[in-house]
Amino acid sequence: MAEVFVKNEKSYKTKKILFTIGVYVFLGLVTISVLIPFYWMIITSLKTQTMIEQVPPIIFLKPNDWQINNYRMLFELVASGPRRGEPLFPFFTYMGNTILVSVITTIGTTITTILAAYAFARLTFKGRDIVFAILLSTMMIPGEIFILTNFLTVYKLGWYDIFNQTYSDAILAMTIPFMTSVFYTFYLRQTFKQIPNELYFAAKVDGTTDFQYLWKIMVPVAMPTIVTIVILNSMGAWNAYIWPQMVTAKDSYRLVSNGLRGAFTDTSTGRTDFGQQMAAAVLVTVPLLIVFFTFRKQIMRGVSRSGIKG
Amino acid sequence: MEKKNNWRAWLYLAPMLILMIVFIFYPLFNAFVISFYKDYQPLLNQRAAGITFTNYTFVWNNYFFKAALKNTFVLAFVSVPVSIVLSLLIAVALNSIPKVKAFFQTVFFLPYVTNGIAVGMAFAVIFNKNYGLFNAFLDWFGIEAYDWIGSTATWGRQITALMIFTIWDSLAFKILVFASGLTNIDKQYYDAAKIDAASRSTVFKRITVPLLSPLILYISITSMIGALKAYNSVIGLFGDKLGGKPRDMITIVAFVYQYRAQYANIGYYSYAAAAAVTLFLITLFFSALQAIVSRKRIHY
Numbered sequence: 001m002a003e004v005f006v007k008n009e010k011s012y013k014t015k016k017i018l019f020t021i022g023v024y025v026f027l028g029l030v031t032i033s034v035l036i037p038f039y040w041m042i043i044t045s046l047k048t049q050t051m052i053e054q055v056p057p058i059i060f061l062k063p064n065d066w067q068i069n070n071y072r073m074l075f076e077l078v079a080s081g082p083r084r085g086e087p088l089f090p091f092f093t094y095m096g097n098t099i100l101v102s103v104i105t106t107i108g109t110t111i112t113t114i115l116a117a118y119a120f121a122r123l124t125f126k127g128r129d130i131v132f133a134i135l136l137s138t139m140m141i142p143g144e145i146f147i148l149t150n151f152l153t154v155y156k157l158g159w160y161d162i163f164n165q166t167y168s169d170a171i172l173a174m175t176i177p178f179m180t181s182v183f184y185t186f187y188l189r190q191t192f193k194q195i196p197n198e199l200y201f202a203a204k205v206d207g208t209t210d211f212q213y214l215w216k217i218m219v220p221v222a223m224p225t226i227v228t229i230v231i232l233n234s235m236g237a238w239n240a241y242i243w244p245q246m247v248t249a250k251d252s253y254r255l256v257s258n259g260l261r262g263a264f265t266d267t268s269t270g271r272t273d274f275g276q277q278m279a280a281a282v283l284v285t286v287p288l289l290i291v292f293f294t295f296r297k298q299i300m301r302g303v304s305r306s307g308i309k310g
Numbered sequence: 311m312e313k314k315n316n317w318r319a320w321l322y323l324a325p326m327l328i329l330m331i332v333f334i335f336y337p338l339f340n341a342f343v344i345s346f347y348k349d350y351q352p353l354l355n356q357r358a359a360g361i362t363f364t365n366y367t368f369v370w371n372n373y374f375f376k377a378a379l380k381n382t383f384v385l386a387f388v389s390v391p392v393s394i395v396l397s398l399l400i401a402v403a404l405n406s407i408p409k410v411k412a413f414f415q416t417v418f419f420l421p422y423v424t425n426g427i428a429v430g431m432a433f434a435v436i437f438n439k440n441y442g443l444f445n446a447f448l449d450w451f452g453i454e455a456y457d458w459i460g461s462t463a464t465w466g467r468q469i470t471a472l473m474i475f476t477i478w479d480s481l482a483f484k485i486l487v488f489a490s491g492l493t494n495i496d497k498q499y500y501d502a503a504k505i506d507a508a509s510r511s512t513v514f515k516r517i518t519v520p521l522l523s524p525l526i527l528y529i530s531i532t533s534m535i536g537a538l539k540a541y542n543s544v545i546g547l548f549g550d551k552l553g554g555k556p557r558d559m560i561t562i563v564a565f566v567y568q569y570r571a572q573y574a575n576i577g578y579y580s581y582a583a584a585a586a587v588t589l590f591l592i593t594l595f596f597s598a599l600q601a602i603v604s605r606k607r608i609h610y
Contacts, residue, residue, distance in 0.1 A: 019510070023403045030400055031417055033478065038420065040443055041432035056446045112326040119322035126316060131323070138334055140531075142539045142593055144563050145586045148344060148570060148579065149337035152352055177333040180326045210318065238425055241542055242567060257427045261549050274435050281428035292423040300419060303483065304490040 041285070045070050045278035052274050070279040083251065089263060089280045094256045095287070101174045101244075101255060102237035108179030109233050110226065116185045118214050121192035122200065135182045147243065150177055154247050165249040173247040174255075178236075184229045187305060191225040192218055228302035231295045238288055256284045341590075345583035352579050365577070365584040374557055375585060378565040384469055385561070386537035389476045394530060396477070397484035402518060404485070405492045415489060422482035430546015433475045434459060437547075459547060463554040472559055476543050480536070484529055491525045492518070527604045531597050538593055539563045562589045 043059075044052060046066040051058055074089040083090070119125070120132055154160050159173040195218060203213045219226065241257040248254050264277040292299060320327075344350060345365055347358030369375050400418065404411050421429065436443045437458040445455040457463040458471040499521065503513045519526070541563040544552055553559040560568075562585060569582035 020407070023406055026403055027400070027407075027414055031414065034418055034420060034481075036443070037429050037432045037436065037478070038424075040436050041428070044432075044435055053441050055441050056449065057441050057443055059443075112329065115322045116326040119319045123319040123322065125319035128319070135330070138330070138338075140535065140593070140597055141334075141338065142535060142563075142589055144539055144541075144566055145341045145590050146334055146337035148566075148583050148586060149340040150333055151570070153332065153337075155353060177329075180329045182330075185326065235423065239542075241427060241545065246570075257425060260425075260427050260431065261545055265549070274438075277431055278435065281425075281431050284425050284428045288423050288425060289420075292420075296416060299423065300415070300486060303419075303422065304486045 038285070041278050041281050044274055045282050047275055049273070049275060067275075070273075070275040071283075073276050074279055074283070086252075088276065089259060089283075090252065091256075091259075091280070091283050093252055094254060094259050097171075097253060098237050098255045100171060101240075102234045104171065104175040105178050105237060106230055106233045108175065109181050109184065110230055112180040113184040113188055113229065114214070114219065114226070116180075117188035117192055118218065120185065121189045122218075123210075136186065139182050147246070151246055153177075160247050160249065162249050165253070167253060170248045170250075170253040174240075174244050177243075181229075181233070184233065187302075188222060188225055188229065191222045195221055224298070225302075227295075228298045231291070231298055232302050235288065235291065235299075238284070260284060341583050341586055344580055345587045347580045347583075349576050350580045351576050352573055354574070358580075365580040366588075369581055369584045369588065372565075372581075374560055374568075375562075375565055377557070378560045378562045378585075381469065381559055382538055382540060382561045385473060385476060385540055386534060389473050389480065390530060390533050390537050392473075393477045393480045393484060393533065394526065397481050398488055398519075398522075398526070400481070400485050401488035401492055402514060404489050411489070415486065418485050419482045421479050422486075426479060426542045427546040429479070430475060430543060433471070433478075434547050434549075437471045439463075457554070460554050463558075465558060468548075468554055468559055472543060472547055475547055476537070476540065479543065480533060484533070487525065487529060488522065491522050495521050523604070527600065531600050534596050534600065535593050538589065538596070541567070562592075 043061055046061060046068070047058065048067050048069070051061075051065075051067075074091060075087045078084055078086060078088050086093075120128065151160070154173045154177070157172075159165075159169040161169070199217060200213060203217065208216070237255060239257060240255055244253075244255045245258050248258075251259070260277075260280055264274075264280070265272040344352075346361050346363065347365075348360040348362040350358040404414055407414075439445065439455060439457040439460050439462075442458075444458065449455065456467055458467045463471075495518070499517050500513065503517060508516070540561045544559050544561055544564060548554065548559055551557070552561075552564050557564075566582045566585045566589070569578045569585065572578045
């Protein structure tokens with residue numbers, strides 16, 4: 001194939017080098033654009049209000065000049081207002097709630113999807129393909145349409161009482177409706193289908209029941225997929241905003257996203273304390289990034305096969 | 311054995327199906343029902359006074375619903391195509407440098423794993439009129455300072471800021487999907503193109519795009535659905551006010567939530583339902599349209 005290019009060998013090489021340089025410049029610009037918001041979040045959280053308001057903005061800040069006061073302020077108890085006696089940003093309360101909701105939802109989702117994926121992948125029954133197609137089609141429906149009735153359902157179940165909601169009711173309201181996922185069922189079904197039939201029949205001959213076969217053979221074999229599902233699903237609670245806001249009667253029952261917006265704006269003057277706001281944003285962002293860098297491969301592999309977020 | 315399997319299979323499906331019937335199928339059906347209720351007031355009197363179509367006429371003639379439609383459509387029709395083209399170019403660029411691909415891919419994926427509200431707030435600081443980074447950047451090119459998201463910002467500037475944030479937020483997922491789609495394309499096609507000394511843009515137009523077209527269709531449908539239900543991005547960038555001036559950047563979903571939140575007022579829940587059903591029909595229409603239009607042009 002090289003002969004084709006012999007004539008223009010030189011110009012071909014220059015072109016190739018120029019192209020590679022272009023690619024790196026382009027990707028470099030994209031990298032900067034992707035990172036700037038993170039950088040600005042961190043650097044703003046380390047500035048005093050006077051530094052933040054400086055024109056033109058301070059773009060680089062020497063480590064000596066870093067101010068941790070904004071972070072300290074988040075944990076100071078508030079003297080007045082709706083959060084009286086609590087920290088300005090009750091990070092640990094929100095974090096605890098978020099982790100709890102995340103763990104419960106993930107356990108539920110994993111169990112229901114494993115069972116359903118097994119039925120769709122291994123068992124034959126009347127209406128299987130129709131049911132599967134109907135379930136898949138729900139993925140195209142904007143979830144906002146369900147929320148109206150789900151709120152009423154949660155209310156009728158007694159989980160949302162504006163005056164006397166208990167913590168466990170709030171947790172039930174935030175977890176039960178999300179304990180299943182069509183996409184993860186679909187994803188897991190694909191993995192289950194790759195496990196050879198012979199294994200199933202051999203196990204049958206040995207007198208293994210379906211249920212034993214599922215837990216002792218299929219689940220261990222499909223573990224990488226299940227781990228991906230667990231990780232992706234647990235990250236969901238970090239982004240949940242509207243539903244937790246809707247079904248919780250008390251601020252102390254809510255999740256990290258809920259406490260971020262509005263908490264740092266003085267209602268009488270309308271001024272926002274950007275330093276504290278960005279410090280809170282950093283606190284919320286860091287745990288997610290830690291999870292991401294720990295499970296980078298599983299997360300990226302899972303997402304590259306998916307099409308859903310929120 | 312077949313028969314035995316029948317009831318057993320339903321047993322395995324039961325947990326999922328029960329949850330889906332209660333929290334997805336029934337609510338879908340019920341949203342239509344509520345949207346036709348007359349004088350409905352859910353938590354106080356659980357019964358409606360009758361059936362009416364006026365909820366829809368109220369919503370469709372509502373000033374804020376029209377504003378919400380305009381904002382949502384502009385956002386979807388600009389940000390979806392722009393982010394698809396951009397992420398395709400980035401994915402192709404990534405594929406041409408296999409050695410460092412993984413590094414860039416990880417960096418570009420970061421927006422996906424972050425809290426949208428937290429990053430939205432960071433964008434709000436960047437777009438600040440007086441001391442924001444964005445105006446400082448424009449200043450290098452001699453462009454004067456504008457208000458992008460504050461109370462004096464024009465509609466055009468606000469939607470521009472919202473689009474920049476939306477595109478930034480949505481690139482991560484698309485780059486990853488397109489990049490992994492590209493690695494699945496048979497190398498033979500590219501070798502053949504090399505022999506024909508085809509230019510890079512020809513290769514992109516004649517090989518890459520056609521072979522990725524099923525994936526591009528899938529991504530454009532899902533991101534269209536995502537863009538039509540924009541809400542968190544508005545909260546992140548503008549807060550509960552939903553705009554520089556209240557409700558400047560209202561979206562269809564924000565409209566639904568505003569009326570839902572006032573469920574104590576007679577009929578408001580039905581307005582919310584009528585708006586939600588409208589959104590559902592719009593989504594359905596665009597998904598179907600994209601599927602039909604592309605059917606002729608997709609190479610499987």
